Amino acid sequence: MMGKGRLTIPAIACLLALLAIRAPGLTDNTASAEKKKTVLEHADTIEGGETAESSGKVEPFRSAIGNVLIRQGDVALQCDHAIDYPESARITLEGNIFIKDNTVETYGDHGIYYPDEESGELSGNVRGRVIKDSLVAKSKKSIFNLKTNELWLYDDAIAWHRGRQLSGDIIRLHMKEIDGKKKVDEIQVHGHAFFATRDTLSTGKPLFDQLSGEHMLVTLDDRSRLTGVTVTSKAKSLYHIYDETNQPSGVNFTSGDVMRMFFNEGKLSRILTTGSSLGKQYPDKMRGDKGIDLPGFVWRENEIPVFR
Numbered sequence: 001m002m003g004k005g006r007l008t009i010p011a012i013a014c015l016l017a018l019l020a021i022r023a024p025g026l027t028d029n030t031a032s033a034e035k036k037k038t039v040l041e042h043a044d045t046i047e048g049g050e051t052a053e054s055s056g057k058v059e060p061f062r063s064a065i066g067n068v069l070i071r072q073g074d075v076a077l078q079c080d081h082a083i084d085y086p087e088s089a090r091i092t093l094e095g096n097i098f099i100k101d102n103t104v105e106t107y108g109d110h111g112i113y114y115p116d117e118e119s120g121e122l123s124g125n126v127r128g129r130v131i132k133d134s135l136v137a138k139s140k141k142s143i144f145n146l147k148t149n150e151l152w153l154y155d156d157a158i159a160w161h162r163g164r165q166l167s168g169d170i171i172r173l174h175m176k177e178i179d180g181k182k183k184v185d186e187i188q189v190h191g192h193a194f195f196a197t198r199d200t201l202s203t204g205k206p207l208f209d210q211l212s213g214e215h216m217l218v219t220l221d222d223r224s225r226l227t228g229v230t231v232t233s234k235a236k237s238l239y240h241i242y243d244e245t246n247q248p249s250g251v252n253f254t255s256g257d258v259m260r261m262f263f264n265e266g267k268l269s270r271i272l273t274t275g276s277s278l279g280k281q282y283p284d285k286m287r288g289d290k291g292i293d294l295p296g297f298v299w300r301e302n303e304i305p306v307f308r
């Protein structure tokens with residue numbers, strides 16, 4: 001069903017062009033062109049008209065209101081209100097925005113989408129997830145690019161991934177396709193970067209290994225296991241130590257200008273700290289003592305968004 005409710009007179013002319021609408025059953029012999037086509041599948045009301053830009057230029061617009069569903073290839077876009085400006089190749093989005101491809105979905109309150117670039121921006125209560133990779137994130141603003149598989153999160157950005165928590169001023173997530181599904185292979189954190197992960201060897205109350213600095217780069221393999229973490233500027237780490245029989249033996253603190261952590265099959269194998277390096281070890285009795293946590297550490301699991 002293309003739409004229901006009232007249609008204004010300009011909307012009648014828009015029906016053949018609005019967001020590259022095509023009638024059910026219409027075929028296109030060019031598969032690549034069909035994939036790029038933006039199709040309005042549903043709206044309660046469809047309208048059209050013209051609007052004057054700040055420059056004085058008059059631009060036509062086409063508006064879809066109520067339960068809007070737009071598709072572009074594998075991408076589905078839902079919202080309460082979408083306005084297409086075909087001359088400038090942009091679509092503004094308002095209310096209950098939901099954008100999803102095969103494995104990534106993102107929500108927001110306000111946004112803009114550029115169909116030609118397959119990219120856009122969201123603001124408000126932004127949250128998203130990589131469904132097959134168990135990654136969930138939220139922020140107040142995001143920029144996404146479906147062509148390059150990138151998602152940038154701004155302003156109190158935070159992500160959770162398999163017992164790990166990353167936060168900072170800006171987070172960049174990069175994904176690669178593996179067997180047709182997207183998985184995160186690189187995470188950058190800029191400004192007040194903080195990485196915390198559950199200590200899986202602890203049998204008592206939850207403990208968290210911690211890492212902080214101004215900038216952070218995290219890399220993962222095809223099985224979502226850590227392969228490396230690099231922290232630059234004001235790098236600090238706090239991690240729990242075990243002996244060869246996995247018995248607790250203390251807590252290590254290290255700081256320096258640059259810190260590199262190397263992992264073998266997801267397990268920490270080596271740490272290299274350079275520039276003004278400092279290290280000390282706390283006794284085992286201080287395990288779980290909040291007084292030795294790195295500044296700024298808060299485990300924010302209760303903020304993880306819930307998805308439908």
